[in-house]
Amino acid sequence: MKEFPFIKTDHIHDRRFQYTLDIVVQDAEQLWISAAARCSSFxxxxDEDIEDVIGPRQDPDIAACLSMLMAPSAIAGCQAIDFAIMPAQAVCVVTDWAQAQPQVGYSIVE
Structure with a gap:
């Protein structure tokens, strides 16, 4: 990496990485079953304690179930800084930009 004398860098940031995984929950009951099994392994x-942590099987706390299953384990030589589970923002993906263009004119009103 090229160094610039007018830019100060924190060398810890040179070693900091983020990992992102977007998922879609297709079967909340199966997710709950897996999370409950992980809880039981501790x-x-x-059963009451498990429901307190991840919600009931009929109405699972999706974020809690995902956290139970996806919480990072120790990685040699690394320190976890943050871990979060949150709903994804709505995203519009355009795969064919030409077809996505408006078919009628538009104007900007000042």
């Missing part, structure tokens, strides 16, 4: 949690 030991000492009964």
């Amino acid at each position: 030991g000492g949690m009964d």
Whole structure:
């Protein structure tokens, strides 16, 4: 990486990375079953404790289930800084820009 004397860099940022994964939950019940199994693997949690953590099977807390399953495990030589599960923002993907163009004229009103 080229150094510029007028730009100060924090070398920790040279080693900081982000990992992004977008998913679609297709079956909330299967998600809950997997998350409940993970909860049970910790030991000492009964069904009521599991529901307190990830919600009931009939109405799971999707974010809590995903957090239970996707929370990062330790990676040698690394320190996790942040972990978050949140709903994705609505996104419009245009695959054919020519067809997406308006078919009628438009004007800008000042």
